[in-house]
Amino acid sequence: MLENKLSRHYWHMIAHRTELPANNDFLVLKWAHGDIVVFNDADDLIVFDNLCPHRGTRFFIEPAGNAPAYCPYHGWSYRNGEVRVPNPERFKPCDLTRARLNKFQVDWCGDFLFFAIEPCMSLVDQLGETTTTLEDISFNISGRSDLNQYDFECNWRIALENALEPYHIDLIHTDSLGVLKLQDGENKFYGLNSEWRAEVGDERLAKRLKTMRRLFSIDFQYEGYLSLYIFPYAMLSSTFGYSYSLQNFFPSAQAGHTHFASRLLTVPTPAASVAATSAFFESTAKVNRQVFNEDHDICRRVSLSALETHDILSETEEKVRHFRNALQQVRTTT
Ligand code: FES
Ligand SMILES: [Fe+2]
The missing domain is CATH 3.90.380.10 (Naphthalene 1,2-dioxygenase Alpha Subunit; Chain A, domain 1)
Structure with missing residues (x-):
């Protein structure tokens, strides 16, 4: 389907650096595959699916603001590049390294941020x-x-x-x-x-x-x-x-x-x-x-x-x- 190809294989312009200047600034946009979160994680701008890796609760429900990536359901969070699970010993039978955000690839054109899933070309070539x-x-x-x-x-x-x-x-x-x-x-x-x-x-x-x-x-x-x-x-x-x-x-x-x-x-x-x-x-x-x-x-x-x-x-x-x-x-x- 056309939209799947476009969404999966091309870069998408998503934000300007100055929109998320502070740690924990976030922005949420919707598309056919759910919500896209742009998040300032200690000055690193990352883009991910708005789903908690535990059982899929949405981290953010506001369109924009400043808040930690914290899931209110059972308290999982994401900070400094890592998913934090409270009391990890309770998950012994499960491999917690699988607890990852569904992060997208990102690239920059100047201060404009782009994300992609499986791009068919580099951002420079696409632009x-x-x-x-x-x-x-x-x-x-x-x-x-x-x-x-x-x-x-x-x-x-x-x-x-x-x-x-x-x-x-x-x-x-x-x-x-x-x-x-x-x-x-x-x-x-x-x-x-x-x-x-x-x-x-x-x-x-x-x-x-x-x-x-x-x-x-x-x-x-x-x-x-x-x-x-x-x-x-x-x-x-x-x-x-x-x-x-x-x-x-x-x-x-x-x-x-x-x-x-x-x-x-x-x-x-x-x-x-x-x-x-x-x-x-x-x-x-x-x-x-x-x-x-x-x-x-x-x-x-x-x-x-x-x-x-x-x-x-x-x-x-x-x-x-x-x-x-x-x-x-x-x-x-x-
Ligand atoms: S669904 Fe997020 S902590 Fe359980
Ligand atoms: Fe118009």
Whole structure:
């Protein structure tokens, strides 16, 4: 099955280093195979299945926070790379070395963390030329200011195809993203990944955005709207590099559902502009939430079977075609 191949054999963008700066910081995302935990274990960021190795209780039930990896059922825990079992002598007939977390492989692109189960290639090969842009972005992020998770009532491919085309912006995001009046812009394709850069067409807004540059301590930006598709389930987008929205569209075990998660990643700010940028990040998070609700509302009206039958695509939907081809490649090769 396509989703199994994608989930098992490819790398998945999961977090930014600054989202989990302290020991015991955790983040939980859902996908078709359960919950994925990202956990700061004494400064080592690890990714594992949210299941206690004893009898499978979920360690964490909150989406994010700071707490030890401690199972409240019988008190097993995980710390400094080891599963701790209270009174191990009681387990004499059992081999306690089998008591291990189901950990995933991890790798980094700059400060972005990726995980994989049995990757069919290295992370660098999977990212191709997207690597440089991702690294540049990753070194211009200071933390997370919003985490928004819910299920889209549509297949993940419908949600992703929607995220890949700007054709719908004017009608669906009239009062949100649409106010930027984004130009047609340019698509670039990097192996399985793709990128769209477009200038802000509303001159007044473009001017205002330009003058905001002094509020941030960044050394990388695209002066316009940048949207990166990180194969297979992630998108990263930004206006002028003043914040980044990281979105995951993980398949759900429930047919016709997508585990959607979006985060607003903030960028470094000099002390003098903290008040202004906090307000900016807050309003950006609010607009982003509106944009995703608008996307969700239209996506749940799209027929799943049309993914296989409807292929009349405009120039602005070129990335949708590329995505479909990438999936076809996975179906036939992995
Ligand atoms: S299920 Fe976790 S300690 Fe028993
Ligand atoms: Fe949209």
